[in-house]
Amino acid sequence: MGKHHLRSVDPPATPESHPAPGSAGAPEAAGGNAPVRSSATSKLDRPSRAKEEERQRSRRPTGRDVAHAAGVSQTAVSFVLTGVHPEKISEQTRKRVLEAATRLGYRPNRLARSLRTRRTSAIGLLSSTMETVVAQAISGLQEAAWESGYHVILCNTHQSATLERQALDFLADLQVDGLVVVSTSTPSDNQALAAWTQGPLVLINRTLGPEDAPFPRVITDYREGARLAVEHLLAQGCQRVAFAGMDLEGLGRSEAVRQRWEGYRQAVQQAGYSVDMRLVYFAPRERTGVGWREGVEAVEKFRSLPPEQQPDGVYAINDFVAAGVIGALLQAGIRVPQDVSVVGNDNTSVASHHYPQISSVDQRWQEAGRMALRKLLYLLSHAYESLPADGAPPSGEEPSLVEVVRPQLVVRQSSLRRVEVNAPGAGTS
Amino acid sequence: MGKHHLRSVDPPATPESHPAPGSAGAPEAAGGNAPVRSSATSKLDRPSRAKEEERQRSRRPTGRDVAHAAGVSQTAVSFVLTGVHPEKISEQTRKRVLEAATRLGYRPNRLARSLRTRRTSAIGLLSSTMETVVAQAISGLQEAAWESGYHVILCNTHQSATLERQALDFLADLQVDGLVVVSTSTPSDNQALAAWTQGPLVLINRTLGPEDAPFPRVITDYREGARLAVEHLLAQGCQRVAFAGMDLEGLGRSEAVRQRWEGYRQAVQQAGYSVDMRLVYFAPRERTGVGWREGVEAVEKFRSLPPEQQPDGVYAINDFVAAGVIGALLQAGIRVPQDVSVVGNDNTSVASHHYPQISSVDQRWQEAGRMALRKLLYLLSHAYESLPADGAPPSGEEPSLVEVVRPQLVVRQSSLRRVEVNAPGAGTS
DNA sequence: TTGTAGGCGTTATCAA
DNA sequence: TTGATAACGCCTACAA
Numbered sequence: 001m002g003k004h005h006l007r008s009v010d011p012p013a014t015p016e017s018h019p020a021p022g023s024a025g026a027p028e029a030a031g032g033n034a035p036v037r038s039s040a041t042s043k044l045d046r047p048s049r050a051k052e053e054e055r056q057r058s059r060r061p062t063g064r065d066v067a068h069a070a071g072v073s074q075t076a077v078s079f080v081l082t083g084v085h086p087e088k089i090s091e092q093t094r095k096r097v098l099e100a101a102t103r104l105g106y107r108p109n110r111l112a113r114s115l116r117t118r119r120t121s122a123i124g125l126l127s128s129t130m131e132t133v134v135a136q137a138i139s140g141l142q143e144a145a146w147e148s149g150y151h152v153i154l155c156n157t158h159q160s161a162t163l164e165r166q167a168l169d170f171l172a173d174l175q176v177d178g179l180v181v182v183s184t185s186t187p188s189d190n191q192a193l194a195a196w197t198q199g200p201l202v203l204i205n206r207t208l209g210p211e212d213a214p215f216p217r218v219i220t221d222y223r224e225g226a227r228l229a230v231e232h233l234l235a236q237g238c239q240r241v242a243f244a245g246m247d248l249e250g251l252g253r254s255e256a257v258r259q260r261w262e263g264y265r266q267a268v269q270q271a272g273y274s275v276d277m278r279l280v281y282f283a284p285r286e287r288t289g290v291g292w293r294e295g296v297e298a299v300e301k302f303r304s305l306p307p308e309q310q311p312d313g314v315y316a317i318n319d320f321v322a323a324g325v326i327g328a329l330l331q332a333g334i335r336v337p338q339d340v341s342v343v344g345n346d347n348t349s350v351a352s353h354h355y356p357q358i359s360s361v362d363q364r365w366q367e368a369g370r371m372a373l374r375k376l377l378y379l380l381s382h383a384y385e386s387l388p389a390d391g392a393p394p395s396g397e398e399p400s401l402v403e404v405v406r407p408q409l410v411v412r413q414s415s416l417r418r419v420e421v422n423a424p425g426a427g428t429s
Numbered sequence: 430m431g432k433h434h435l436r437s438v439d440p441p442a443t444p445e446s447h448p449a450p451g452s453a454g455a456p457e458a459a460g461g462n463a464p465v466r467s468s469a470t471s472k473l474d475r476p477s478r479a480k481e482e483e484r485q486r487s488r489r490p491t492g493r494d495v496a497h498a499a500g501v502s503q504t505a506v507s508f509v510l511t512g513v514h515p516e517k518i519s520e521q522t523r524k525r526v527l528e529a530a531t532r533l534g535y536r537p538n539r540l541a542r543s544l545r546t547r548r549t550s551a552i553g554l555l556s557s558t559m560e561t562v563v564a565q566a567i568s569g570l571q572e573a574a575w576e577s578g579y580h581v582i583l584c585n586t587h588q589s590a591t592l593e594r595q596a597l598d599f600l601a602d603l604q605v606d607g608l609v610v611v612s613t614s615t616p617s618d619n620q621a622l623a624a625w626t627q628g629p630l631v632l633i634n635r636t637l638g639p640e641d642a643p644f645p646r647v648i649t650d651y652r653e654g655a656r657l658a659v660e661h662l663l664a665q666g667c668q669r670v671a672f673a674g675m676d677l678e679g680l681g682r683s684e685a686v687r688q689r690w691e692g693y694r695q696a697v698q699q700a701g702y703s704v705d706m707r708l709v710y711f712a713p714r715e716r717t718g719v720g721w722r723e724g725v726e727a728v729e730k731f732r733s734l735p736p737e738q739q740p741d742g743v744y745a746i747n748d749f750v751a752a753g754v755i756g757a758l759l760q761a762g763i764r765v766p767q768d769v770s771v772v773g774n775d776n777t778s779v780a781s782h783h784y785p786q787i788s789s790v791d792q793r794w795q796e797a798g799r800m801a802l803r804k805l806l807y808l809l810s811h812a813y814e815s816l817p818a819d820g821a822p823p824s825g826e827e828p829s830l831v832e833v834v835r836p837q838l839v840v841r842q843s844s845l846r847r848v849e850v851n852a853p854g855a856g857t858s
Numbered sequence: 859t860t861g862t863a864g865g866c867g868t869t870a871t872c873a874a
Numbered sequence: 875t876t877g878a879t880a881a882c883g884c885c886t887a888c889a890a
Contacts, residue, residue, distance in 0.1 A: 060883095062882095062883055062884085063883065063884065063885095064883080064884095072860075072861090073860060073861045073862080074861085074862095074883095074884080074885090075860070075861065075862085075885085075886075076859090076860065076861085077884095078884070078885060078886080079885095079886095082885080084885095084886095085886095087859095088859065088860085089859075089860090090859060090860090093859085093860080107598075107601075107602055108602075108883085108884075109544075109604075109882085109883050109884070110602055110603060110604070110884095111540055111543050111544045111549070111604060111882085111883080111884090112544055112866090112882070112883035112884040112885085113883080113884055113885075114540050114866095114884095115538075115540045115541055115544055115866050115867070115868090115882090115883080115884075116865080116866055116883080116884050116885050116886090117866090117884085117885070118866080120540070122582075130564050130565065130567070130568040132561060132564070132778075135559050135561070135564035135567075136559065138559070138583070139559040139585055142583050142584070142585050143585060143587075146584065146585075146596075146599075151582050151583075151584075151599065151603065152582065152583050153551075153580050153581065153582055153583075154567070154571050154580075154581050154582075154583050155571070155575065155580075156568055156571050156572060156575075158572075167575075169536075170575075170580065172536075173536055173537075173539055174539060174580065175538075175539070175540060289782070291781070291782025291783065291784065292782055292783045292784040293784035296784055320778070320779070320782040320783075323752070323783075324784060327756055327759075330756075330760060331759060331760055349561075349749070350749070350779055352720070353718070353720030353721055353722075353749040354720065354721045354749075354752075355720065355721040355722035355725055355753060489867095491866095491867055491868090492867065492868065492869095493867080496877095501876080501877085502876060502877045502878080503867095503868085503869090503877085503878095504869085504870085504876070504877065504878085505875090505876065505877085507868070507869060507870085508869095511868095511869080513869095516875095517875060517876085518875075518876090519875065519876090522875085522876085537867080537868075538866085538867050538868070539868095540866085540867080540868090541866070541867035541868040541869085541882090542867080542868050542869075543868090543882095544866090544867085544868075544869095544882050544883070544884095545867080545868045545869045545870085545881080545882055546868080546869065546882090547882080
């Protein structure tokens with residue numbers, strides 16, 4: 001039995017194109033299937049016949065089929081469908097082509113097109129993890145890509161440099177038109193990445209390249225987020241806003257952690273207060289993350305102060321910490337938000353599923369994904385024109401090299417005091 | 430001053446060679462693609478020269494280059510590199526091809542290959558949302574695909590049937606080899622999906638197709654997960670295990686919710702108890718989700734019982750509810766886990782970031798993704814040979830049509846009593 | 859304005 | 875065993 005290699009992708013009934021006329025064509029068909037075709041003509045026959053048959057059977061009509069059906073040439077079909085040179089096509093042929101194409105249900109073969117034009121409409125996405133924020137960025141990127149006719153090829157490197165290198169090779173083989181790299185911190189282990197030559201490269205929250213010629217990137221702004229949170233608390237009438245966070249040396253000296261601290265400090269000082277370190281809790285640097293527990297510890301620290309010095313507002317560097325803070329406060333009989341208002345960060349599902357619901361800073365990773373794609377498309381379309389040889393290269397409004405996503409504060413119950421509470425001095429615990 | 434930003438696609442190399450000659454992709458690159466080439470030789474010249482030049486400059490060497498360098502034919506190169514017909518290649522040519530290939534850094538052009546073989550190594554992934562569990566499934570799928578040399582093209586349909594249809598068209602255009610659809614509930618709006626003909630289709634947590642001939646799928650097992658949780662609580666010595674969940678008509682009659690309730694009921698009954706509806710809390714069906722608040726409400730209900738009838742263990746249908754339950758218990762001065770043990774579901778980051786950490790059932794969505802890919806690969810290789818026409822179709826060990834992922838209980842502080850507590854009657858609140 | 863023809867890089871067929 | 879040679883489906887100078 002000719003049970004050799006499987007029938008590849010083809011769906012049912014596809015007698016081989018040109019089976020050696022003696023070898024009983026279709027390999028799978030048990031009995032029958034007599035060599036009805038050809039019989040006499042054998043190989044001397046012009047290929048036209050076999051071709052035609054074959055084409056008939058192939059489910060997807062080709063451009064040639066359309067041309068044939070419309071009574072025009074392939075060129076006309078191509079011109080009409082790609083929309084280039086619209087002036088070189090008469091309205092009549094245009095109509096006929098369109099009609100034939102829709103009638104046959106023609107869809108151009110992207111593989112062939114890509115082979116010819118050297119552009120796939122694929123962009124590679126390299127992510128080091130799949131944590132929530134990254135998933136959000138991926139979602140935004142994919143959505144934006146989709147809207148522009150691009151598709152996204154996802155590669156997760158699990159923080160491994162080896163995997164990253166392999167993924168890059170892989171994506172290069174796929175001939176993606178561009179690449180986006182997203183990571184939560186900024187490891188900047190630039191080794192393999194910097195060698196990317198397959199097209200434009202946009203980074204999300206990661207730096208790469210020499211100081212004077214860095215790669216274009218999109219970054220989320222944790223500093224601004226923290227400022228938003230603190231300013232909101234102050235606007236709500238809080239006068240002693242505390243910080244519940246992480247030691248700056250912890251978590252691999254995470255940039256995002258440091259930025260939140262700076263934002264807090266700036267906002268407090270800008271409002272005319274000085275930073276009171278008794279209102280600041282840093283989790284020990286050994287901790288591998290901060291959550292509920294650290295929130296509780298923060299409250300313990302704050303509660304050890306004399307009552308009049310205790311905070312009336314808390315900014316927590318993430319929603320888990322905020323939940324811990326709230327839990328500990330409530331347990332101590334302190335009301336939230338009336339006595340102490342609390343704001344978290346990241347706007348995770350914890351914030352909305354908690355009770356009371358937690359106000360939180362949304363870093364808008366999804367928007368970061370969208371922006372990254374926009375930037376990539378811009379680079380894609382301007383890649384080949386502006387060699388500095390020829391004076392002012394592109395037109396104006398070139399997007400800046402590094403784009404910042406503005407965070408947004410989502411106000412919920414945990415920080416929303418009644419309106420009259422705005423009077424100063426109201427809710428000291 | 431040429432604004433830096435672009436690192437155009439071409440790596441710095443490409444010395445000399447006037448930039449224009451044909452290649453350089455980007456056909457739409459505005460402006461003049463002047464006929465620089467011609468110069469002296471004009472068009473009469475045999476193309477060989479131009480070709481050679483062009484090839485030289487082309488970054489990626491082709492199979493022809495390798496053949497040329499090795500002094501063999503393209504056929505030999507193809508055979509050697511694809512590994513087929515190993516017997517038809519002499520050891521010597523084999524070596525020379527390999528040597529030349531590595532020396533030139535040859536990488537086959539997947540586009541050309543796909544065009545010819547009609548197989549991309551791409552599989553499409555249709556997801557209706559990007560919530561955490563889906564992201565996990567995607568991660569697992571992508572990882573497994575990667576290990577098998579496949580890549581994943583992600584399409585997010587945002588629950589929209591229209592988008593889903595478009596995405597399917599898109600993926601069909603891309604000629605993906607197969608398709609995986611992942612959703613959290615089972616909407617089974619099969620309209621467009623059932624018409625998929627581009628290759629095998631595997632569903633994750635979704636049913637499709639006629640009852641008697643459903644599509645292959647992978648499902649997570651919430652019933653089993655609930656059983657695990659309850660059995661664990663019983664084994665810890667709990668005698669009155671409560672259920673904190675959602676009205677079965679709520680959330681669009683979510684299958685996953687109903688399964689958890691059934692698992693709870695089965696486990697309780699199987700242990701010889703009868704289900705006490707006073708120990709069961711169903712959130713009102715109008716709620717759009719369950720979280721902390723519903724956990725608190727559950728505890729309120731339970732606390733209204735006479736002390737000896739109150740639960741000593743609670744299974745909550747997700748981690749948010751569990752957190753709410755724990756919070757309310759602690760606030761009431763009830764110890765967790767000593768007085769009441771609590772188990773959540775989904776093993777989200779809430780469970781591990783909470784304090785005390787929450788025991789939770791992991792539904793292993795990541796594994797579901799992996800399994801889906803395995804199943805798809807199986808179908809890919811067995812798709813077209815076993816039409817039941819010919820008796821016992823394939824060989825044995827065909828995977829079952831629907832595969833179930835076994836959940837796993839992750840035990841943490843919220844349910845881990847001291848060993849001696851195992852004695853019955855210990856921790857009634 | 860339309861048609862003809864050559865090539866993108868592979869794989870696969872068929873003589874030599 | 876190896877080497878021409880023809881597709882795969884599309885794009886696009888160039889000639890008609």
